[in-house]
Amino acid sequence: MVKPIYLLTLLSCLFSFAAQSASVYRTVSGKNVLSIELLEDDLVHIEWAMHENASSGRIYTSPMVLRNDHKAKPIPAGGNTLKTKTLAVRIDTSSLCVKVTDIRKQPEYTLSELCPLSTKPDQLSLQFSRENFYHIYGLGQQHRKLGELNGDLSGQRRTPGNEMGNRMVGQGGGAVGNTQVPVAYFLGQGMQNWAMFVDNTYAQTWDFTSDPYKMNTGGDALRVYVMGGRNLQDLRSNYLDLTGRPPVPPRKMFGLWMSEYGFDSWKEVDMAMRDLRAAKFPVDGAFLDLQWFGGIREGSDNTKMGSLRWDKTNFPSPKLRIKEYKSKYGLGIIPIEEPYVGKRLPEYLTMATKGYLVRQCPYPCDPVYLESNPWWGKGGMLDFTHLEGANFWHDWRREQLIKDGVMGHWTDLGEPEQYDVNAWYSGVGIGTETQHGHRDVHNLYNLFWSQSIAEGYQRNKHKQRPFILSRSGTAGSQRFGTALWSGDIGSNLKNLAAHINTQMHMSMSGFDYYGSDIGGFHRKALAGGNADEMYTQWLAVSAAIDIPMRPHTENLCNCKETSPAKIGDVNSNREIIRQRYALTPYYYSLAHEAYTRGTAIFPPMVYHYQDDPGVRTLANQKMIGDRMIVATVAEAGAREALVYLPKGEWIDYHDHERYQSAGEWFGPFPLYREGIYRLPTFVKTGTVIPQYIVDDTMMNIDGLRPTGEEENTLLVVAYLGDGKMKSKFTMYEDDGTSVDYQNKAKLSTDLVLKQRKKSAELTIAEARGRFDGMKPGREVNTMFITHGQEISSVTYRKERLRKYNSMQEYKRAAKGWYQDGNRVYAKAGIMKLAYVNHVEIIWR
Incomplete structure (x- = not known):
C-alpha cells in the first residue's frame, strides 16, 4: 500500500x-x-x-x-x-x-x-x-x-x-x-x-x-x-x-526501400534490386521479413521465432553480403524482429533461466506460455520492462546484427499482439509505486522495446544512428528514432483514404515518420478493383509524405508483385520516385528542423494556417514544410482533383503556372500530365527549395552512379513573386549515417532570395560547420521561376554569364544560363562552400 x-x-x-x-x-x-x-x-x-x-x-x-x-x-x-x-x-x-x-x-x-x-x-x-x-x-x-x-x-x-x-x-x-x-x-x-x-x-x-x-x-x-x-x-x-523530439533518420531512409512477406533468400533480394535498377529506378535498400532467421512453424514449439540468428542456408555469409550490398550497390538491409521466442530455441532457455521473459509471477516463477493464437508457433515473450534483461538481449543477439552491418531494426507485433492478461512483468514506475500487471505495461511495451535499441547503441558506443520501424508505440516513442507504419492494411483505395486521414492526427501527435505498406498488405482486399491504379495512387501518396517509402505485401506464394517496376503505371512510378529523390535535400533539412525545433515535416494545412477556416477539416491536403502543399488522392477512376490554396500567391510545382488566392478552391487539376500521374503540388512564391538533379544514372540517395562514383549536383530553385520580397531557407547536411550531427557535426547553408523591381538575387551563403567526409565544394545549378519576364543578363559573383539559346547547349557548358519561358537556368560550375555565392538575374 x-x-x-x-x-x-x-x-x-x-x-x-x-x-x-x-x-x-x-x-x-x-x-x-x-x-x-x-x-x-x-x-x-x-x-x-x-x-x-x-x-x-x-x-x-x-x-x-x-x-x-x-x-x-x-x-x-x-x-x-x-x-x-x-x-x-x-x-x-x-x-x-x-x-x-x-x-x-x-x-x-x-x-x-x-x-x-x-x-x-x-x-x-x-x-x-x-x-x-x-x-x-x-x-x-x-x-x-x-x-x-x-x-x-x-x-x-x-x-x-x-x-x-x-x-x-x-x-x-x-x-x-x-x-x-x-x-x-x-x-x-x-x-x-x-x-x-x-x-x-x-x-x-x-x-x-x-x-x-x-x-x-x-x-x-x-x-x-x-x-x-x-x-x-x-x-x-x-x-x-x-x-522528446525525433532524431534525424539516416539519409538513406528518405529513399525507396523494398519489402515483402517475404524475401526467401539473398537471391530474391538480388532479383528485386536488379529489376529496379534495370528499369532505372533509384533504390536504397531492403527490409527482410521472418524468413531471414528461418521463418516460423505455425502451432509448434519448434519455431524459429525469436532466434535473431541468420538462416545461413538461404542467407549465407550475411556480414559479407551486407558489406557488398553497401559498397558495390549502395544498398542497406533492415531485418525484422518480434517480441516472442519459440519454446525450443536456446534463446528461450537462456532468457527463462535468467528471469528475462514475461512470467506468471515474480521470479523464479515460470514464464508465461503463449499458445492461444499460434500463427507464429508457441513460446514465451521478452520482458522489455526488465532493463537488465533488455540490455542482455540487445548485447547478446541484436548487437551481432549491428556488427553485421544492418542499418536499422523492424520491430513487429509490439502492441503487443499476443499476451497473457494475468502475466507478471518486471514492471514500470507508474504513479506512486512499481506496477507489474499486463494492463500497466501494455501501451508502454513498444516504447521500452525502442528504448532498449536506442540505449544499446549508446551503451556500445556506436556512432551509427539507430532507426526503428515499429507497428506500435506511444507518446515518447519518437525520441528513440522510431517510425510507425499502419499495419497489415488491405489493398484498396478506401483504406488508403482512411490512412491519409490518420496521418493528419499522427503528425499532430508528434510522429513525423509514419507510413504504410505501399499497395497494401492484403491483396485479397482489392476485391475486383484495379490493382495498377491502386498501386500508383498509393505510391504517389507515400512518396509525398511517408518515411520510409516502402512497398510491402503478403507474398508467400511468390505470385504477387510489389515492386514499382512490376506493378502499376511503371513510367508514372518512376517519375513519382524520382521526384521524391529530387526533393531529398529539402526533406532532409526539414528533418533537422524537426529535431532541433520540434517543427512538423508533413503537417495538415491547419498547422500553418489555423486562422483560415477553409483548412480546419481538410485532411487530404498536406504541407511539406511550411511552403509546399500536396493534394493526396485515393479514389478509383480519379483523373483530376480540386485544390484549396490559402491566401497568397502559389506556383504549380509541375508546370509553374501561378495562382493568386484569397483563400479559395482552384482546378480541377489533371492527375495525368503528358501521360504521367502526378499529385497536384504547389509552392508559395518567395520559396527557395534545394533539390538533387535526378536522371537515369542515379542509383541511390547518395548519388551513386554505375561508375562507382557518388555525385549529387545540387539544384536550388527560387520561386519569384510579384514585387519586392526577401525570404530564406536553411539547408542542412551531415554525413548521413552517424549521430555526430547531434554534436554540431553538420553543415548549414542559408539560401536567401531577394527580389527587387527589376532583378532577383539568390545568395548561397557561406556554409557554417563541418562534418567528416565533406567536400570543399560542389556543383550547384540554380533555377528561377519567374513571371515570364525577358531576362537581359545573369551574373555569378558579379561575373556576367554567357547566355545559351538551347537546353542542349546549356547542358554541355560548364557555366552559363538559359531561359525557357518562365524558367531561367543558371550555373557556374563548382561552388566553394567557404564562399558567399550570388546569382543575380536582371530583366528589362
Missing part, C-alpha cells in the same frame, strides 16, 4: 484547505487531492487523486515523459488563483475544478474548465468544457470510416483498440493499428488554441460528442498537462519538449 502524502491523514475530510509549497499548490476536498505545478508560462501540470495515490512532492510522470526537470514557478501564498504571464488558473476548492484562462490578450478567454468526475483507481474520469473550441486533432492512430477524409475529431469518440489500448483492428479486408498517443489539440476562433497531454498509459476513451467533453481511463490518478501557445506550431513544439 502506498503511503499517504504528508499530513493528509491528520486532516478532516469534512472541509477543504489549501497547502502551498515552494512549487506545488495542493488542496483537499473530501477524499480527493488536487495538485498543481506551473512549469512554464504556458504549461501547467495538474493531478487529481485520492489521498493514498496523490504525489507527495512534485507530480509524478510516466515513462512517456522525457523532461521532468522543469524548475516550477513559485506558488504565491493564499488565494485560489495562480497566474503566469500567459495563463490564469482558478481553482474551485470544493469541486476541485480548475479553470484555465488565456490572459495574454483582452478580452481574455477560457481554454477549458477541467473537473474530475472520478478519481477512483481504474475508474478515472475527467470532464472538460468545450468553450469555443470546436476543432480537435491528435490522439494518435485510429483509422475511422473507410474512404472518409473527415479531418477533425470534433463530434466523435476516440476509442481504444481493446480494453488494454493499443491493438491491431480489422478494417477493409486487412488490419490496421489503433495506437494511443494521449495528446489533443483544440482550436477556437482565429488563433485561439490549447492542448492537453494526459500522462496516463492505460486505455483511454475520449468523447467529443457533447459539452462538456469527457475522457475515461484506468490507473491510480488523473495527471494532465495543459498547454497554451501562440499557435499550433508552438503547442506541438511544447508537447515534444515534454516527450
Whole structure:
C-alpha cells in the first residue's frame, strides 16, 4: 500500500484547505487531492487523486515523459488563483475544478474548465468544457470510416483498440493499428488554441460528442498537462519538449526501400534490386521479413521465432553480403524482429533461466506460455520492462546484427499482439509505486522495446544512428528514432483514404515518420478493383509524405508483385520516385528542423494556417514544410482533383503556372500530365527549395552512379513573386549515417532570395560547420521561376554569364544560363562552400 502524502491523514475530510509549497499548490476536498505545478508560462501540470495515490512532492510522470526537470514557478501564498504571464488558473476548492484562462490578450478567454468526475483507481474520469473550441486533432492512430477524409475529431469518440489500448483492428479486408498517443489539440476562433497531454498509459476513451467533453481511463490518478501557445506550431513544439523530439533518420531512409512477406533468400533480394535498377529506378535498400532467421512453424514449439540468428542456408555469409550490398550497390538491409521466442530455441532457455521473459509471477516463477493464437508457433515473450534483461538481449543477439552491418531494426507485433492478461512483468514506475500487471505495461511495451535499441547503441558506443520501424508505440516513442507504419492494411483505395486521414492526427501527435505498406498488405482486399491504379495512387501518396517509402505485401506464394517496376503505371512510378529523390535535400533539412525545433515535416494545412477556416477539416491536403502543399488522392477512376490554396500567391510545382488566392478552391487539376500521374503540388512564391538533379544514372540517395562514383549536383530553385520580397531557407547536411550531427557535426547553408523591381538575387551563403567526409565544394545549378519576364543578363559573383539559346547547349557548358519561358537556368560550375555565392538575374 502506498503511503499517504504528508499530513493528509491528520486532516478532516469534512472541509477543504489549501497547502502551498515552494512549487506545488495542493488542496483537499473530501477524499480527493488536487495538485498543481506551473512549469512554464504556458504549461501547467495538474493531478487529481485520492489521498493514498496523490504525489507527495512534485507530480509524478510516466515513462512517456522525457523532461521532468522543469524548475516550477513559485506558488504565491493564499488565494485560489495562480497566474503566469500567459495563463490564469482558478481553482474551485470544493469541486476541485480548475479553470484555465488565456490572459495574454483582452478580452481574455477560457481554454477549458477541467473537473474530475472520478478519481477512483481504474475508474478515472475527467470532464472538460468545450468553450469555443470546436476543432480537435491528435490522439494518435485510429483509422475511422473507410474512404472518409473527415479531418477533425470534433463530434466523435476516440476509442481504444481493446480494453488494454493499443491493438491491431480489422478494417477493409486487412488490419490496421489503433495506437494511443494521449495528446489533443483544440482550436477556437482565429488563433485561439490549447492542448492537453494526459500522462496516463492505460486505455483511454475520449468523447467529443457533447459539452462538456469527457475522457475515461484506468490507473491510480488523473495527471494532465495543459498547454497554451501562440499557435499550433508552438503547442506541438511544447508537447515534444515534454516527450522528446525525433532524431534525424539516416539519409538513406528518405529513399525507396523494398519489402515483402517475404524475401526467401539473398537471391530474391538480388532479383528485386536488379529489376529496379534495370528499369532505372533509384533504390536504397531492403527490409527482410521472418524468413531471414528461418521463418516460423505455425502451432509448434519448434519455431524459429525469436532466434535473431541468420538462416545461413538461404542467407549465407550475411556480414559479407551486407558489406557488398553497401559498397558495390549502395544498398542497406533492415531485418525484422518480434517480441516472442519459440519454446525450443536456446534463446528461450537462456532468457527463462535468467528471469528475462514475461512470467506468471515474480521470479523464479515460470514464464508465461503463449499458445492461444499460434500463427507464429508457441513460446514465451521478452520482458522489455526488465532493463537488465533488455540490455542482455540487445548485447547478446541484436548487437551481432549491428556488427553485421544492418542499418536499422523492424520491430513487429509490439502492441503487443499476443499476451497473457494475468502475466507478471518486471514492471514500470507508474504513479506512486512499481506496477507489474499486463494492463500497466501494455501501451508502454513498444516504447521500452525502442528504448532498449536506442540505449544499446549508446551503451556500445556506436556512432551509427539507430532507426526503428515499429507497428506500435506511444507518446515518447519518437525520441528513440522510431517510425510507425499502419499495419497489415488491405489493398484498396478506401483504406488508403482512411490512412491519409490518420496521418493528419499522427503528425499532430508528434510522429513525423509514419507510413504504410505501399499497395497494401492484403491483396485479397482489392476485391475486383484495379490493382495498377491502386498501386500508383498509393505510391504517389507515400512518396509525398511517408518515411520510409516502402512497398510491402503478403507474398508467400511468390505470385504477387510489389515492386514499382512490376506493378502499376511503371513510367508514372518512376517519375513519382524520382521526384521524391529530387526533393531529398529539402526533406532532409526539414528533418533537422524537426529535431532541433520540434517543427512538423508533413503537417495538415491547419498547422500553418489555423486562422483560415477553409483548412480546419481538410485532411487530404498536406504541407511539406511550411511552403509546399500536396493534394493526396485515393479514389478509383480519379483523373483530376480540386485544390484549396490559402491566401497568397502559389506556383504549380509541375508546370509553374501561378495562382493568386484569397483563400479559395482552384482546378480541377489533371492527375495525368503528358501521360504521367502526378499529385497536384504547389509552392508559395518567395520559396527557395534545394533539390538533387535526378536522371537515369542515379542509383541511390547518395548519388551513386554505375561508375562507382557518388555525385549529387545540387539544384536550388527560387520561386519569384510579384514585387519586392526577401525570404530564406536553411539547408542542412551531415554525413548521413552517424549521430555526430547531434554534436554540431553538420553543415548549414542559408539560401536567401531577394527580389527587387527589376532583378532577383539568390545568395548561397557561406556554409557554417563541418562534418567528416565533406567536400570543399560542389556543383550547384540554380533555377528561377519567374513571371515570364525577358531576362537581359545573369551574373555569378558579379561575373556576367554567357547566355545559351538551347537546353542542349546549356547542358554541355560548364557555366552559363538559359531561359525557357518562365524558367531561367543558371550555373557556374563548382561552388566553394567557404564562399558567399550570388546569382543575380536582371530583366528589362
